[in-house]
Amino acid sequence: MKYFSTNNKFHITGFEEAVINGLAPDGGLYMPARIPVLEKSFIENITSYSLIDIAQLIIENFTESEIPQKDLKEIIEKAFIFPAPLHSLDKNTYVLELFHGPTLAFKDFGARFMARTMEYFVRKRNMELNILVATSGDTGSAVANGFYDVEGINVFILYPSNKVSFIQEKQLTTLDKNVVALEIDGTFDDCQRLVKEAFVNKSINEKLNLSSANSINIARLLPQSIYYFEAYKQLIDKNCKTIFSVPSGNLGNLTAGLFAFKMGLPVHKFIGATNSNKVFTDYLNTGNFLPTASRKTYSNAMDVGNPSNIERILNLYSNELFDIRKDIYSLSFNDFNTLEGMKEVYDKFNYIIDPHGAIGYQAAKNKLNSTESELFNTIILETAHPSKFNDIVEKALGFEVEIPDRLKECLNKEKHSTQLSNKFEDLKNYLLSKQ
Known part of the structure; x- marks a missing residue:
């Protein structure tokens, strides 16, 4: 499988190079030269496959000969040590629980696979790699946990000061060893901009082997396709059309x-549910993609004013807005709507949903009226455990959720972070001083 840059389709490389580089030299995102279509028999018999089986079958299509099947299976078995259960709210509405990993967020899927894949390539090359990652919340903790104590890899996590939850900050600032937390005086978009600038800066790249652990890295993105298949597998009525x-x-x-859909997963429609940072919703409604400064909301992992992966979506659809609209619908909701959604889910279904999942719920409810909802299986992605947002849970429900034991252990540890401005020169000087 070859990969090309979204900025230049003639810049072509292999999977290993795409993973190690993270971002193409021209600043573009790597895309697979083709999306492999899976055999219909796989979809028809999907209930006979384990999550590990599904992961192996999907990912080997994107790595091909670059990782032998035996080695790939070992990577996958080490990465995916937790389930992705489908919880039924009612006959046709489901929540896909993606918070059963070590850091209680969906990003454990991508971060753990990427860490082990990079470790495999770094060992093969006998090199040292420096990971730069920007986070608005859960990415940082998942990456910190996934890469912690991995030999040959140093991780620098950029996060916006005072814009992540207390628990999220504890998760990414209490590990030390090869994981360094950089607290940026700015927004997530500033953090993401700094990472991108570092990748194209000549003096940094002459001295450091850089890579990224954000979803701009193809090794973070591909594993996330797996749980869409895993969700479909668990549906009781597969003849009913499915909406995510x-x-x-x-x-x-x-x-x-969308990768999963293009690979053959039966999906009727995707709903891209956004918060007040609704650049993508506005794009689908108006046809104009206009990045803005991000705004702080209760669903902080979605506080993005200039989403990077829009480049991949546009590429998948050859920049045809009409075709994008056929497959994706988008709605946005504010903080008040978020609290409403959390309360409604609890009152109606006795289920505690986090702020991000609440926006997914509101979008699904508003897209489908009560009659239509019976015609579809609607799957809401629950991206994080509600205990990570107990201050918001208390606002919505009047009580807090018990924090799982694996999260409690980091809360009493001392925070270690280095504070930097949002100026690129400061980040550049810091990184170069570490060599």
Whole structure:
């Protein structure tokens, strides 16, 4: 499988190079030269496959000969050590629980696979790699956990000061060793901009082997396609058309779903559910993609004003807005709507949903009226455990959720972070001083 840059289809490389580089030299995102279509028999017999089986079958299509099947299976078995259960709210509405990994967020799927894949390539090359990653919340903790103590890889996590939850900050600032937290005086978009500038800066790249752990890295994105198949597998009535409601920020989760769809997963429609940072919703409604400064909301992992993965979505659809609209519908909701959604899900279904999932719920409910909802299986992606947002849960429901034991252990540890401005020169000087 070859990969090309979204900025230049003639810049072609292999999977290993795409993973190690993270971002193409011209600043574009890597895309597979083709999306492989899976055998119909796989979809028809999907209930006989385990999550590990599904992962192997999907990912080997994108790595081909670059990772031998035996080695790939070992990577996958180490990465996916937790389930992705489908929880039924009612006969046709489901929540896909993606918070059963070590850091209680869907990003554990991508981060753990990417960490082990990079470790495999770094060992093969006998090199040292420096990972730069921007986070608006859960990415940082998943990456920190996934790469912690991995030999030959240093991780620098950029996060916006005072714009992640207390628990999220604890998860990414208490590990040390090869994981460094950089607290940026700015927004997530500033963090993402700094990472992108570092990748194209000549003096940094002459001294450091850089890669990214955001969903701009193809090794973070591909594993996220797996749980769409895993969700479909668990549906009771597979003859009913399926809609996925996807909380959307940097659009990596939605893009992974589109990859699954293009590979042959039966999907009727995707709903890209956004918060007040609704650049993508506005794009689908108006045809104009106009990045803006991000705004802080209760669903902070979606606080993105310039989503990177729009490049991949446009590429998948050859920039044809009409075709994008056929497959994706988008709605946006504010913080008040988020609290409403959380309360409604609890009152109606006795289920505690996090702020991001609440936006997915609101989008699904508003897209389908009560009659239509019976015609479809609607799957809402629940991207994080509600205990990570207990302050918001208390606002919505009047009580807090019990924090799982694996999360409690980091809360009493001391925070370690380095504060930097949102000026690129400061980041550049810091990184170069580490050599």
